[in-house]
Amino acid sequence: MPVARTDWNDLPAETRARVEEHTGPIRQAATMTEGLNSAVAALLTTDTGEVFVKGLRRAFPRRWTQDMEWVIGPYVAEVSPRTLWRVEDDEWDLIGFEAVDGRHARFDPGSPDVALVTDVMYLLGRTPCPNLPLKTAESRWKPYMDDPDDLRWLAGDRLLHTDYNPLNVLIADGRALLIDWAWPTRGAGWIDPACLILRLMLGGHTAEEADKVCTDLPAWREAPAEGVNAFAQASLTMWREISQADSAPWKSAMGEAAEEWLQHRIRTSA
Template sequence: MTTTRIPYADLPVTARRAVEAHTGPVLKVESEVEGFNSSIAARLTSPTGDYYVKGLRADHRRVWTQAREAEVNPYVRGIAPALVARVESDGWDLLVFEAVDGHHANYRPSSPDLAKVVDVLRRLGEIPCPPIELRRAEQRLERYVDRPEDLAYLAGNALLHTDWNNTNVLVNDQRAQLVDWAWATQGAPWLDAGYWVVWLIGSGGHEPASAEQWAARVPGWRDAPANGISAFAAANANVWDEIGGQDPDPWTARMVSAARLWRDYRKA
């Protein structure tokens, strides 16, 4: 479900004052147009620096994702922007992050960004799964596997990001960083590389074989069981079929097609 985006200036005054208690007075606001999951998404400039604020109404059915991001942030600093504050005020739940400069990752086959994405996947794989409440991969995909016994392939103790939309990967001259940890999950260490495969195919230019070659550069992928990868590809295709529904928009249709293409490649 896409969340309606509103301007930062439309927040209640008390909520904005609560944010500015952490940022200082806001001198400039740039609304963020990418993304689907936040009602508020904006870059704020103040005398103390630049910040990124995102949020949902406190009664939104996915407001739990705000808590998830806040809880995971201390464990992923270095590969993600630091959380400055979580603000709960006047019916809003807001997260204030240090702003990160960079462009959204380019997943095309010739892109120099791909090596940096591999590096951030590697660094994520080195972070122990934190002692916080996380959904488990086998729970998230329980309704989508073709066989119940396939769920065992997905279980594990790795911290996963799971949403490798290129807009969630910010790249600068030095490195890539990951934003939007709302769907952080615990599971098998190769799953994030698998999620990335679908986005590589969906970006255009990658066939399943070349996308898997990039995934193979990620250490966690190297120990992935072939049958497990195939089971995950099939489950992921089922997820995207559900998201797409009967009449998907062009963006979603492209991802549905990518997920099906990978599933069929694994079956061949």
């Protein structure tokens, strides 16, 4: 479920004062309307420029996503807006990010953004996973694998983003940047292209077209067919479970895309 937004001026004065210790006086604050997972999402204007702040109440069940974004930030500065500071008090947990003048990516067929996304995925694919207490791909997809032996295909030493919702990709200055690192994961490098394929299909690509988008990514070229097939089946199981728990149209559409992709994998692997 989307998280209700809290405007900057509705935060406690003490919290705002602690942020201004990092930014200087806030001259203007604009609450963002897009995105689902942050209670605070605002562009702050200061005497020295702009900064983006996002955050959650400390009591919020998924507040741990703030921990993930903060801990991974220094390792993804090449592909993401930089993390600048963090403010935590008894009620709120806020992170300041480098403000980027951009827009969210478009994933429809023919969109020039798609090539920029694979470019940033190539850069991320060269990034070894840092020695941090992150989720592993095996643990994340274990509940959805029919055969536990197939989990071996997911193991690896690459840093993965895994959530290629277009809202998590900013297009700015002719390049793509990845945002919302709530689920940094250690695993096989081909998993990120596989996750992108389903999002491209949701954007209007066929399974074959989406697969071709990833053709030049080294990790995808080297992906084991048997492992990808097992992941495709697990993705279908996962999205069916998600859409049954929440009937939001886009979640049902992800389930349909996962089914189409699995059938494509079965046909092309035969």
